[in-house]
Amino acid sequence: MSIIESLNWRYATKKMNGNAVPQDKVDQIIEATRLAPTSSGLQPFRLIVITNQELKEKLVPASFNQAQIADSSHLLVFAAWDNYTEERINNVFANMHKERGTPPESTADYQKMLINSYVPRPEEVNFNHAARQAYIALGMALTEAAELKVDATPMEGFDADQFDEFLGLRAKGLKSVVILPLGYRDESGDWLAGLKKVRTPLSEFVIEFN
């Protein structure tokens, strides 16, 4: 199926049937997020994968009681770095040089430039920048899920502070930014399932300079 067909098939599933998504499909969705490009390759976010039913149920009230949290098979939480630090930036480049067998000196100037421009900025500015990168990966996860006929509902409607507390994210220097329950639609119980997908008309959405 073409990606466009898959994206037309997908929708923000409101009611899931509780069936489990096979691990190989979840693995591919995770891998799509890991392969997502990010600014300077920093990958300033982590992916939390929750299958523990007790924990999912604990998170329902922290998600405005949206049922997909408990009915999903896997709950993905995209959690961004709370800040850019010299150590985090250096770690990314150290891993890159290890993988490529390249000399650390080859990126020393670039690393210094990144550190000098990012680290002094307010934490909020850096967190917002990191969060945006996580959204690129969210787009890729949604596309991969649709291609695999796995339902997924991107959600910003949750209490990030409570999630961070329940998941112990603060100690890891992470803050949750967006969540994505994975599962399978229960069409008979989903008010949104039968409704036409609506988007801004192409003529309004695109501005051309030819």
Add this chain to the structure above:
Amino acid sequence: MSIIESLNWRYATKKMNGNAVPQDKVDQIIEATRLAPTSSGLQPFRLIVITNQELKEKLVPASFNQAQIADSSHLLVFAAWDNYTEERINNVFANMHKERGTPPESTADYQKMLINSYVPRPEEVNFNHAARQAYIALGMALTEAAELKVDATPMEGFDADQFDEFLGLRAKGLKSVVILPLGYRDESGDWLAGLKKVRTPLSEFVIEFN
């Protein structure tokens, strides 16, 4: 080709060969961005598509002289709403009701809730929220481009104010947030083309709660 294979094939192409991407492929990449889900379905961004060579060349100095701007076939600019307004929110719902044939009253409470919570927020908060939505679409555009074997380089390194001025975006209530030149790699001239793709190891990237 599977999406994972396509995402492994793609990279942030540094040197493009100037060949034109066929219009039907560009159309599919645009459609992927238009189908991207966004918070409350607001689609708070527009896509600028630039093929005009003179304009692309004018934008090179506003992009730290990165050659892909001029060598790309199509330069996509993701431009987010500068703010959420009552009129913009109402327009989205009016279009939805027209397309679905549903009564405007059916979402009146939800629209009022959105307007009351979004419109009073600082413009910067709203712009940042809108920008994040554009990044979901960026992730989908990158995936679709890779699947179609079109090269694409997501770039934040450009002068957004100058772009907004040259493209007349301010008058449209838009601010450019990220750009994506599309084209074809010139492997012989691209220092990055032969280097191994490096990502955070899965064991560090994923945090599981089973």
